Amino acid sequence: MIKVGIVGGTGYTGVELLRLLAQHPDAQVEVITSRSEAGVAVADMYPNLRGHYDLEFTVPDTDALAACDVVFFATPHGVAHSLAGDILARGCRVIDLSADFRIRDPELWAEWYGQPHGAPALLNDAVYGLPETQREQIKSARLIAVPGCYPTAVQLAALPLLEAGLIRPEIVADCKSGVSGAGRGAKVGSLLCETSESVMAYGASGHRHLPEISQELNRGAGKDVALTFVPHLMPMIRGIHATIYADLLEGQNVDLQTLYENCYKDEPFVDVMPAGSHPATRSVRGVNMCRISLHRPQNGNKVVVLSVIDNLVKGASGQAIQNMNIMFGLEENAGLNQVGLMP
Numbered sequence: 001m002i003k004v005g006i007v008g009g010t011g012y013t014g015v016e017l018l019r020l021l022a023q024h025p026d027a028q029v030e031v032i033t034s035r036s037e038a039g040v041a042v043a044d045m046y047p048n049l050r051g052h053y054d055l056e057f058t059v060p061d062t063d064a065l066a067a068c069d070v071v072f073f074a075t076p077h078g079v080a081h082s083l084a085g086d087i088l089a090r091g092c093r094v095i096d097l098s099a100d101f102r103i104r105d106p107e108l109w110a111e112w113y114g115q116p117h118g119a120p121a122l123l124n125d126a127v128y129g130l131p132e133t134q135r136e137q138i139k140s141a142r143l144i145a146v147p148g149c150y151p152t153a154v155q156l157a158a159l160p161l162l163e164a165g166l167i168r169p170e171i172v173a174d175c176k177s178g179v180s181g182a183g184r185g186a187k188v189g190s191l192l193c194e195t196s197e198s199v200m201a202y203g204a205s206g207h208r209h210l211p212e213i214s215q216e217l218n219r220g221a222g223k224d225v226a227l228t229f230v231p232h233l234m235p236m237i238r239g240i241h242a243t244i245y246a247d248l249l250e251g252q253n254v255d256l257q258t259l260y261e262n263c264y265k266d267e268p269f270v271d272v273m274p275a276g277s278h279p280a281t282r283s284v285r286g287v288n289m290c291r292i293s294l295h296r297p298q299n300g301n302k303v304v305v306l307s308v309i310d311n312l313v314k315g316a317s318g319q320a321i322q323n324m325n326i327m328f329g330l331e332e333n334a335g336l337n338q339v340g341l342m343p
């Protein structure tokens with residue numbers, strides 16, 4: 001059994017880790033931290049976990065965490081910067097769900113996150129944990145930077161076109177998110193009265209996921225890709241819907257459906273739907289899956305790619321467990337075989 005520690009167990013990604021790990025055949029949660037709920041039983045706080053965990057939240061303690069085989073950080077930005085180095089130095093592996101190690105350039109990170117990078121010396125050890133592009137590096141990694149939710153949906157949709165050099169290096173990513181993407185902390189903007197029956201764009205002139213998505217699209221394309229990224233808050237709890245618009249280069253006659261099907265044929269968590277489908281976020285609720293479909297609007301060289309994920313699963317905790325499975329040589333789908341909820 002792999003011994004798991006979780007820092008930040010009361011947040012939405014923390015409790016999603018607990019939900020998914022409760023059914024993992026090869027992993028057991030030994031330590032789960034919360035400063036505000038220390039001493040409270042996990043099952044008292046989250047009754048959906050009654051019967052699955054006999055564990056209390058404890059304050060973060062690096063000795064207890066480092067005694068685990070792997071520690072997940074489900075914490076706000078900056079926390080892994082201060083704790084991960086000590087835990088790694090004691091031989092434990094770290095999977096960070098925050099953005100602390102996603103951006104290779106510490107100055108760029110500081111610019112977008114409004115604070116100095118707290119652990120630049122660890123950046124060389126960090127592997128960007130998108131299994132569909134980094135599987136080999138993940139196998140031997142000790143520190144994983146789990147991609148952001150929007151970046152996961154956008155990259156899986158756009159990379160096959162960019163890697164094949166079929167489009168102009170210019171992409172528009174129009175994205176929508178459920179409110180759980182904003183975390184569990186109390187904020188006026190997340191209140192029911194503020195979010196229901198309403199749709200709102202935000203960060204249209206610059207969102208912190210822009211440099212992360214750009215970094216990875218540029219890497220896939222082998223050149224700079226001009227990216228326009230606009231996120232929207234939707235009146236739903238979970239889900240990301242990304243619509244990608246791109247221009248095919250003149251004279252390209254490639255069968256895009258076949259390109260995508262071949263690209264993802266061995267990927268357990270990417271579903272290329274029949275051409276012309278319209279994937280809905282509810283089709284991935286609670287499951288570690290990205291569903292993609294391709295469209296060629298008539299009269300033009302546009303290609304539109306639709307991509308949906310659950311922000312808390314393929315966009316965070318499920319993808320984090322997928323990384324753990326790869327790092328520890330387990331079946332990649334161990335503990336990740338859930339079927340989605342309908343309706």
Ligand SMILES: NC(=O)C1=CN([C@@H]2O[C@H](COP(=O)(O)OP(=O)(O)OC[C@H]3O[C@@H](n4cnc5c(N)ncnc54)[C@H](OP(=O)(O)O)[C@@H]3O)[C@@H](O)[C@H]2O)C=CC1
Pocket residue numbers: 007008009010011012013014033034035036037060073074075076077079097098099147148149180181182183184185311312315316
């Ligand atoms: N929500 C989402 O859809 C996604 C979130 N992420 C990222 O995952 C991380 C967690 O997100 P989410 O679960 O939504 O966040 P929440 O705000 O819901 O939870 C944060 C958790 O971190 C703990 N925490 C806060 N500050 C500290 C600290 N200084 N030291 C130790 N623990 C701390 C909190 O518990 P306590 O204060 O009691 O210690 C709480 O359990 C964030 O970086 C987020 O950006 C990534 C992808 C998707």
Ligand SMILES: CC(=O)N[C@@H](CCC(=O)OP(=O)(O)O)C(=O)O
Pocket residue numbers: 097098099147148149150177178179180181182183231233
């Ligand atoms: C709806 C909402 O507020 N979404 C969050 C992004 C979700 C997220 O968790 O971002 P990371 O993956 O980088 O941690 C936001 O826009 O900042």
